[in-house]
Amino acid sequence: MESESESGAAADTPPLETLSFHGDEEIIEVVELDPGPPDPDDLAQEMEDVDFEEEEEEEGNEEGWVLEPQEGVVGSMEGPDDSEVTFALHSASVFCVSLDPKTNTLAVTGGEDDKAFVWRLSDGELLFECAGHKDSVTCAGFSHDSTLVATGDMSGLLKVWQVDTKEEVWSFEAGDLEWMEWHPRAPVLLAGTADGNTWMWKVPNGDCKTFQGPNCPATCGRVLPDGKRAVVGYEDGTIRIWDLKQGNSIHVLKGTEGHQGPLTCVATNQDGSLILTGSVDCQAKLVSATTGKVVGVFRPETVASQPNLGEGEESESNSVESLGFCSVMPLAAVGYLDGTLAIYDLSTQTLRHQCQHQSGIVQLLWEAGTAVVYTCSLDGIVRLWDARTGRLLTDYRGHTAEILDFALSKDASLVVTTSGDHKAKVFCVQRPDR
Secondary structure (H helix, E strand, C coil): CCCCCCCCCCCCCCCHHHCCCCCCCCCCEEECCCCCCCCEEECHHHHCCCCCCCCCCCCCCCCCCECCCCCCCCCCCCCCCCCCEEECCCCCCEEEEEECCCCCCEEEEEECCCCEEEEECCCCCEEEECCCCCCCEEEEEECCCCCEEEEEECCCEEEEEECCCCEEEEEEECCCEEEEEECCCCCEEEEEECCCEEEEEECCCCCEEEEECCCCCEEEEEECCCCCEEEEEECCCCEEEEECCCCCEEEEECCCCCCCCCEEEEEECCCCCEEEEEECCCCEEEEECCCCCEEEEECCHHHHCCCCCCCCCCCCCCCEEEEEECCCCCEEEEEECCCEEEEEECCCCEEEEEEECCCCEEEEEECCCCCEEEEEECCCCEEEEECCCCEEEEEECCCCCCEEEEEECCCCCEEEEEECCCCEEEEECCCCCC
């Protein structure tokens, strides 16, 4: 989910400026969007002089501003509110949230009300509305340098704004949108659509390239940390690793190598050597990004005894909803719709801990530099788990409906959540072990 910055890439990964393919050609080749035949182009201008240093900025949260509860929202999970700030300008379920990666002081949220807003975390003040959507906004995110913000709705309308001027600088209508992600080092936007295409645009001039998958939705995707490849999962269970410059698929996993149901999520480790994929078939597959081979298959004990699903069948009660790699230990976490959080040891490929939630897990995120994993679930609660022991460290409450998405600040001081109760909330994370 969204996006998570792979700031901890391996030390031996060279800066983007030093990577080359043939002489002075740049990392990604794009073609102009034009009625005639496409012509190749480069990202040379956009790729140069990118500052990879992330600024450390203290999160302003001392005077949290809480808006009054919105009328007409009836909560089924009334209780204490641990949040510092509540953003309540949405008038329907809030589907997605992303933080600006440079300073972690701004959030963008999108919702079922066909609206997206950019607002300040410290006090909930609205900076501007990302206007013009006519369907539910399901994807939103900032570019790598926080200068641009993109929003996408279910109909496939994507829009990009310049953050400092609050002006729309680009828009495009693709097919029905499945996912959207910024390139980690350049003003390049990628998206997957229901027709099987993965699109790549250079923003704001709109140069475009497409990667044609199987004739079914491209349900999830992620750019690898090197910025040269992307992994995309499809509804038919296929996994493809694409070369973003050449436009061809480097590896294709299908049949028994792929999944036996639609993919739901994909993640990579810090150096991009390993990929983890999840599906409605309840399996998480560990894939080598170099060889394209499956090197591990994970399935929790709670569903391991279930009969194997036949071709085309899906589990009615369970699926993999989110997954991710720990940055400091060889651990991976997988979150399931039945509420199971499974912590796997990658070195032995065994189940290390199984942590149970009261309801389905929507998303999980690892805290950078620690073995703490955060989960949000359909019961409206954010939980922090110690992956070394499987122990619940703490939880945060305040929503009166299910949490649909959440984001974590770089220093793990703030958690920002969105919910079916029409609200986004900012929680200040305080842990006795730090």
